Amino acid sequence: MQSVTVELFGIARHRAGCSMLIAEGRTVSDLLRAVVRACPRLDELLAADGTLSRRYLVSIDGERFVADPNEEIPAGSRLLILGADAGG
Amino acid sequence: MFGYHGRYLRIDVTRGSAEIILFADSVLRRFIGGVGLGTWLLHEEAPPGVNPLAPESPLIFCFSPLVGTPLTTSAKFAVVAKSPLTQRINDALCSSQFAIAGKRTGADALVLVGRAERTSILVIDNGKVRLDSATRLWGLPADETSEILREQYGADAAAAVIGPAGERLVRFATISHDNRHAGRGGLGAIMGSKNIKAIVVRGTQRTTVADPDRVVVAAKDLSRRSFGPATAKYRELGTVSNLLTFNRLNALPTRNFQAGSFEGAEAISGETLNAGRKVARSSCAACTIGCEHIYAAKDGQGVRLEYESLFALGSLCGVADPDAILAAARLCDRLGIDTISAGATVAFAMECAERGLIDAPDLRFGNSQAMLNLLQQIGSREGLGDLLAEGTRLAAAAIGGSAPDFAPHVKGLEIPGYDPRALQTMALGFAVGTRGADHNRSGAYEADFSAGVDRRIGSAASAIAAIETEDRAALIDSLILCKFLRGVFADLFGESAELLHHVTGWDVSGAELRTTAKRIVTAKKLFNIREGWTAAEDTLPQRLLSEPLENGNAPGASLPAIRLQEMVAAYYHNHGWDAEGRVPDDVIQNLGLDDLGMSSE
Numbered sequence: 011m012q013s014v015t016v017e018l019f020g021i022a023r024h025r026a027g028c029s030m031l032i033a034e035g036r037t038v039s040d041l042l043r044a045v046v047r048a049c050p051r052l053d054e055l056l057a058a059d060g061t062l063s064r065r066y067l068v069s070i071d072g073e074r075f076v077a078d079p080n081e082e083i084p085a086g087s088r089l090l091i092l093g094a095d096a097g098g
Numbered sequence: 099m100f101g102y103h104g105r106y107l108r109i110d111v112t113r114g115s116a117e118i119i120l121f122a123d124s125v126l127r128r129f130i131g132g133v134g135l136g137t138w139l140l141h142e143e144a145p146p147g148v149n150p151l152a153p154e155s156p157l158i159f160c161f162s163p164l165v166g167t168p169l170t171t172s173a174k175f176a177v178v179a180k181s182p183l184t185q186r187i188n189d190a191l192c193s194s195q196f197a198i199a200g201k202r203t204g205a206d207a208l209v210l211v212g213r214a215e216r217t218s219i220l221v222i223d224n225g226k227v228r229l230d231s232a233t234r235l236w237g238l239p240a241d242e243t244s245e246i247l248r249e250q251y252g253a254d255a256a257a258a259v260i261g262p263a264g265e266r267l268v269r270f271a272t273i274s275h276d277n278r279h280a281g282r283g284g285l286g287a288i289m290g291s292k293n294i295k296a297i298v299v300r301g302t303q304r305t306t307v308a309d310p311d312r313v314v315v316a317a318k319d320l321s322r323r324s325f326g327p328a329t330a331k332y333r334e335l336g337t338v339s340n341l342l343t344f345n346r347l348n349a350l351p352t353r354n355f356q357a358g359s360f361e362g363a364e365a366i367s368g369e370t371l372n373a374g375r376k377v378a379r380s381s382c383a384a385c386t387i388g389c390e391h392i393y394a395a396k397d398g399q400g401v402r403l404e405y406e407s408l409f410a411l412g413s414l415c416g417v418a419d420p421d422a423i424l425a426a427a428r429l430c431d432r433l434g435i436d437t438i439s440a441g442a443t444v445a446f447a448m449e450c451a452e453r454g455l456i457d458a459p460d461l462r463f464g465n466s467q468a469m470l471n472l473l474q475q476i477g478s479r480e481g482l483g484d485l486l487a488e489g490t491r492l493a494a495a496a497i498g499g500s501a502p503d504f505a506p507h508v509k510g511l512e513i514p515g516y517d518p519r520a521l522q523t524m525a526l527g528f529a530v531g532t533r534g535a536d537h538n539r540s541g542a543y544e545a546d547f548s549a550g551v552d553r554r555i556g557s558a559a560s561a562i563a564a565i566e567t568e569d570r571a572a573l574i575d576s577l578i579l580c581k582f583l584r585g586v587f588a589d590l591f592g593e594s595a596e597l598l599h600h601v602t603g604w605d606v607s608g609a610e611l612r613t614t615a616k617r618i619v620t621a622k623k624l625f626n627i628r629e630g631w632t633a634a635e636d637t638l639p640q641r642l643l644s645e646p647l648e649n650g651n652a653p654g655a656s657l658p659a660i661r662l663q664e665m666v667a668a669y670y671h672n673h674g675w676d677a678e679g680r681v682p683d684d685v686i687q688n689l690g691l692d693d694l695g696m697s698s699e
Binding site for chain 1: 328331347348516537
C-alpha cells in the first residue's frame with residue numbers, strides 16, 4: 011500500500027468539497043474507491059462493473075490519462091481526477 | 099413541408115426591399131439548417147473574391163427546423179459570411195429569442211446584401227421589411243441599444259445589434275442579441291459596413307412538425323437528460339471551472355502563449371469567482387441547462403463570464419485581478435467585440451511593447467488598466483487601437499520585425515484558450531479549421547482529454563479524432579442544438595436522425611447524417627478554396643512550432659513543425675483529399691456537392 015496525493019478539479023472538486031486528499035492504494039481503482047469512501051458524493055467515479063466512469067477523467071501527474079483501472083500508480087506520483095467535459 | 103417555411107428572404111438594404119427565394123427540398127435535406135444551410139447560401143450569394151465589407155458581401159442569418167420546437171437548446175441561429183478578419187468562411191452561433199422570432203417572420207434564413215444610405219434599423223415584420231432610422235442609436239453600446247429597441251418595438255420583437263466596434267468596422271466586432279454574441283470572425287463589422295445598427299424581427303408565422311406527439315415525448319426525454327450528470331459542469335460551475343484544470347495540465351495560454359501555467363490562476367479561477375462573486379445563473383430561451391453564470395463586477399453590475407473570456411482577458415494578458423477581468427469582459431460586451439480576439443490582440447500588443455516593437459510604455463503584461471484602456475481604444479479605433487482593430491495578423495504585418503512569429507492566430511482568427519503544444523490534437527484542429535483557430539467547430543480537445551492519444555505527442559490518430567469532432571460539430575451546428583448537450587447523446591447521429599424525423603417527417607438515418615456532416619465540412623472547405631485558400635494556411639504561429647512549453651520540473655511539451663505537417667497530411671488523407679488539401683472531384687460527387695454547383699476550382 012502507498013499513500014498517494016489525489017488532486018481534484020472541476021466538477022470532481024465541487025462534489026468532493028476539497029481540492030486534494032491523501033488516499034491509500036496501489037492501483038487506480040484502489041485509490042478511486044478510497045476517494046469515494048472519503049467523498050461519498052463522488053460515488054460515480056467507478057461504474058458498477060469496476061471500469062472508470064465516462065463522466066470523469068483520471069490522470070497520472072497530469073501527463074497522461076488512464077483508461078485501465080487496474081493500472082498501478084508509480085511511487086511518488088499524483089493522481090488527478092477531473093470531469094470528462096474538461097474543455098468547452 | 100414540416101419544420102421549414104421552405105424559403106429565405108433576400109433583403110437589399112440599399113433599396114430597403116426584399117424578395118422571397120424558395121429552397122429546393124434537396125438543399126434543405128442535404129444541409130439541414132444553421133451552419134450547413136448558411137454555408138450553402140454563402141456559396142450561392144457571395145460573389146467569388148468579394149470584399150467582406152463591400153455592399154455585395156452577404157450577411158446570412160440562418161435558422162433550423164428545430165427552432166420553435168420544445169426541444170431544449172434549440173433556440174439558436176447561425177450567422178454566416180466571409181470574414182473580414184480571415185477572408186475565409188465564418189460561421190458563428192448565437193442564442194435565444196432572435197432565433198424564434200426570426201423564424202416566425204416566415205423565412206428559414208435572412209440574407210442581407212447592399213448598404214443602407216443612412217444608419218438604419220432593419221425591421222422584418224412578418225416578412226415585410228423596412229428601414230427605420232438608427233440616428234439616435236449610432237454610437238451606443240450594444241446593451242443600451244438592445245434596451246431602447248425593446249421599448250421601441252415591444253416584447254414580441256427581438257433584435258440583433260452591433261456596438262460601436264461594429265460601426266467602426268473593427269475586424270473582430272460581434273453581432274449581439276440579449277448580450278449573447280455571434281462572436282467570432284468580425285460579423286459585426288459586416289453589419290456595420292451595411293450601415294445596419296440593428297435587425298429587429300417579429301412575426302406570427304409558425305412552422306408545423308410532422309409528428310407533434312413524438313416531438314413532445316422526445317423533448318421531455320431530452321430535457322430530463324439535460325438535467326443529468328452530462329451537463330453538471332455547465333449548470334453548477336460554468337465553463338470558468340476549466341481554468342484551474344488547464345493550469346494544472348500546463349495548457350493554459352499565459353502571456354501570449356509564452357507559458358502554459360499562470361501564477362495568478364487561483365486568484366482568477368472559477369472556484370474563486372464562484373465563491374465570492376457569483377450572483378445569478380440564467381439561460382437562453384428554450385434551454386433547460388442554464389449555463390450562464392453571472393458575476394458581480396466592482397460596480398455591482400452583473401457580468402456573464404465564460405472560460406474563453408476569463409483566459410483571454412486574464413492569463414493571456416498576465417492579469418490576475420478578477421475585478422479587472424470582469425470589467426474587461428463587460429466592456430467587450432458593450433463595445434461588441436470578440437473577447438478571445440480582443441484579449442489575444444491586447445496580449446500580442448503587450449509583448450510587442452515589452453520587446454520595443456511599439457512605443458507604449460504602460461502596455462505591459464499584468465497591467466490591467468492598460469488592458470482596459472486599450473480595449474476601449476480598439477472599440478473606438480483610436481490611437482494604437484486603430485491598428486489593433488485590424489486583428490493580430492494585419493497588425494503584426496504592419497509592425498514588422500519578429501511580430502508575425504508570435505501573433506497568436508490561425509488564418510487571422512486568434513487562438514482560444516488551449517495551448518496547442520500541450521493539446522496536440524487540438525493543435526491540428528486549430529491548424530486545419532476552416533474559420534481559423536477554433537475550439538467550437540473542432541472539438542479536438544476531447545481527444546486530448548482522453549486516454550486515446552498522447553496529448554503532448556500528436557500523431558495520425560489525432561487526425562481521425564479531429565475529423566470525428568468536426569463532423570459532430572457540423573451536425574450539431576446545423577440542427578441547431580447546443581454543444582453543451584453533446585454528452586447526453588449515446589449515439590449523436592442516430593438520435594439526431596430520430597429527432598429530425600419527428601420534426602420533418604424525413605426518413606433519415608444516422609448514416610445519412612454522417613454523410614451530411616461531411617458534406618457540410620467539405621462545403622466550407624470548398625468555399626475557402628474558392629476564395630484562395632492554400633495548404634500553407636493550415637499551420638500554427640511560428641512561436642508554437644519552435645518554442646517548447648516549459649513545465650518547471652515536470653516534462654514540457656513541444657510541437658515541431660514536421661509533426662504538425664504529418665498530422666495535417668494525415669487529416670487530408672483521412673478526408674480523401676489530395677496532398678495539397680484540395681478536394682477531388684469524386685469526393686465532391688460522392689457528397690452530392692457537384693450538382694449544387696460546388697467544385698474545387
